[in-house]
Amino acid sequence: MGLIVQKFGGTSVGSVEKIQNAANRAIAEKQKGHQVVVVVSAMGKSTDELVSLAKAISDQPSKREMDMLLATGEQVTISLLSMALQEKGYDAVSYTGWQAGIRTEAIHGNARITDIDTSVLADQLEKGKIVIVAGFQGMTEDCEITTLGRGGSDTTAVALAAALKADKCDIYTDVPGVFTTDPRYVKSARKLEGISYDEMLELANLGAGVLHPRAVEFAKNYQVPLEVRSSTETEAGTLIEEESSMEQNLIVRGIAFEDQITRVTIYGLTSGLTTLSTIFTTLAKRNINVDIIIQTQAEDKTGISFSVKTEDADQTVAVLEEYKDALEFEKIETESKLAKVSIVGSGMVSNPGVAAEMFAVLAQKNILIKMVSTSEIKVSTVVSENDMVKAVESLHDAFELSKHPSAV
């Protein structure tokens, strides 16, 4: 007998039928003799509807009151799921974040979990009940309701799995698992049987969108085995754990990509010790996320290129112009309609030729690489948006990602 934490996202509990389907998933694990905790998000678009209500009243509603408002979304789902389980003859009980003992820092809208008092949950599990917990929410020391920000329900599930020492945390979603790349763009994309936390982190950060990076990080820190799987199909999903033993021989595990990238280049910066920190601190303060950064040095002048989301490009330039005197640069140039294509795989650490192979594949397809950035388990390139799909397809092909590893 084990303890399983299941998490169902908004699309997987978006209707009465889907809630009943989630109930069946919980029952299936219960029937195997496991203790079951189910973490759920708000139903479908209900969070969006609450946000519109708030926006109709205030352009900038207080974050505390937004948390108060949004926390109702998951509370609706937990009660309905609990009713569905009871209707099917199973003993179930639902808890809000605060009732489930989830304590967070006192930051509204994006709080981090600081502690989980599992006594109530452990007690109910001991009694054989299926325990339903509202994802995405917690409570501060002062009994204020907080929410955990984007990917919050994933984080709740993983944190509860860690605190309860669960054997596994299943993330049910609207895709059957983690793919070598986005199957909507590359037909030969293949569902991975396994992937390591670090690889998943890189893929999650690079926009694979299946699991929130915070949840993956949490799972890695507490060594919680995760499985991303379909809420509608019964087949196995993708297992995420420390080392993916199944596919060790694969150097590249997946390919992530993202369009709508703009490259910003600052020419003729006076080389100063604080130049770089001034630029990027200023941008960070305005909530502009900078991704790849490349610095070139020529005599006493410095050039800086960095990539931002295209939607942030205009504001980026405006902010920099504002600080032109302080930064003492000559000019700024931007290039839009770019895309980022990255290969990810922990096998790269021991295979130094992977980046070179990637560049060769792209060169062979006449794809110009405009920026490069590497980490231990990833190589990112920035290319023209028009070349994005071609780049992903040819890399997917070259690194033989469509082949099942056992067939290698």
Added chain:
Amino acid sequence: MGLIVQKFGGTSVGSVEKIQNAANRAIAEKQKGHQVVVVVSAMGKSTDELVSLAKAISDQPSKREMDMLLATGEQVTISLLSMALQEKGYDAVSYTGWQAGIRTEAIHGNARITDIDTSVLADQLEKGKIVIVAGFQGMTEDCEITTLGRGGSDTTAVALAAALKADKCDIYTDVPGVFTTDPRYVKSARKLEGISYDEMLELANLGAGVLHPRAVEFAKNYQVPLEVRSSTETEAGTLIEEESSMEQNLIVRGIAFEDQITRVTIYGLTSGLTTLSTIFTTLAKRNINVDIIIQTQAEDKTGISFSVKTEDADQTVAVLEEYKDALEFEKIETESKLAKVSIVGSGMVSNPGVAAEMFAVLAQKNILIKMVSTSEIKVSTVVSENDMVKAVESLHDAFELSKHPSAV
């Protein structure tokens, strides 16, 4: 400077505009220098929508989970009202029932408030904030969310007013106050300036529908002055307090009425000590509310007549037939299409002729009285449904209720 508790029901916060209107009401009291607590219900039909969701999942959803579900309704309203106040430049903070320190018994769906820990609210009021509290809900000692049943938000408002020793509790609603009778039926119905708790209790119980009897009882016990007033008009409403000094000379304060009444008569009951209790305990167990009861005694046989809501009539007869052997009666007869018409006024205590006058008025209009029931401050009669409006109109006229008391 005083402390005012305001309560806005579902129709008074049913849209963004109405929430902004409620915010303006709170601001008006704040600007007069008062401390302000606002208790709100769920927006408009949102509770009904939540109930339908639950019913789609289960015919008999668990009461605990229903409380979990329904409590979200008020939580949405408190956050939106708080945002509206903040948007208008006022410092506001919202609290759920459990955050506001409202403790209840451990009965789901219909809990009674056992205690209120006002420390958080008092602290925020001291800081000058407008405090918003979710009506209709509380928390048990075991941190379970409960709801207070029908009229729950009224009760929350009155209980908070009592606990905070408020100077006044204003109940904002979609009518301008308490009327001598229902103005939809009787054109000359007049809004009362004042009414006593006891009179209001009789009117509330008799279906006047403006204020829930539990809230009135609570207000009476703790001597909280209530005012029922319009959420859209600025004119004064109806003040409810221990003795209504303004209109002391009025013997009859108002006329309540209700259609869809059925009279059930049981003939030839064996007179036994436990006969009555057996009948009415049995009906109570099936949740059938019996109103007026009349007993006739003839030799060793007893006859019983009582009134029920017509919707309960079939079940009433079925239940009685079920117990026919135990009760040993001869037959049951029912008469439907009846109505109850009642006059209410604390002046009756010292005016024994009022009931007689009522019967005379009805007789003069050829209205046959089928049942009579009296209390210290009320006389109820059951008449044919067809005679209901005529009865109300002629009584309203005879007791001169349309005349302003200062003009008497």
